[in-house]
Amino acid sequence: SQQGEEDPQALSIQEGENATMNCSYKTSINNLQWYRQNSGRGLVHLILIRSNEREKHSGRLRVTLDTSKKSSSLLITASRAADTASYFCATGSGGSNYKLTFGKGTLLTVNP
Amino acid sequence: DTEVTQTPKHLVMGMTNKKSLKCEQHMGHRAMYWYKQKAKKPPELMFVYSYEKLSINESVPSRFSPECPNSSLLNLHLHALQPEDSALYLCASRSATYEQYFGPGTRLTVT
Secondary structure (H helix, E strand, C coil), X not given: CCCCEEECCEEEEECCCCEXXXXXXXXXXXXXXXXXXXXXXXXXXXXXXXCCCCEEEECCEEEEEECCCCEXXXXXXXXXXXXXXXXXXXXXXXXXXXXXXXXXXXXXXXXX | CCCEEEECCEEEECCXXXXXXXXXXXXXXXXXXXXXXXXXXXXXXEEEEECCEEEEECCCCCCEEEEEEECCEEEEEEECCCHHHCEEEEEEEXXXXXXXXXXXXXXXXXX
């Protein structure tokens, strides 16, 4: 069963604007990850945040995690047309049987 | 080398055929994954191999048979598939810090 639920399902913005995507999940996690997928291709890892972390930055990306609310957000600042893609959050759990469970994803369109 | 390769890129097969998908990584990762992804849906986990042993099978039908010949290779053997099995099949390997590296996928069409 799917763990994460992204919000919104689709987001359309202009180049230069910021994009915020949210993810909620239901059970306890070891970490939460965000991935990007361009149409019909493999997923690219963006950022991982551990369950004991609250915020993490990587370039134009900022991720927050609120374990009390079981939610995370991904902020992309100063968006570019090349950021157009689907973005998935994925919750990681399990020790030796570690696995990711992906949310439904947000389709981001950045208009030039 | 942070690349995961998958072959073939595209595969069309009939319901009576037997085919195999291949995945390779040379990052020294000891966990590898098969996912199935339908259009406009998230990836769904099928199998996990850890240290060349099958550690997770997400109740996948037996017409899908995974194999891990060594720490760099992962195969998915296909037999007697159904049209609803048409999808993008993604392979991934997992680093020691839990990031997953995905291959470009095999687009499978079952006719």
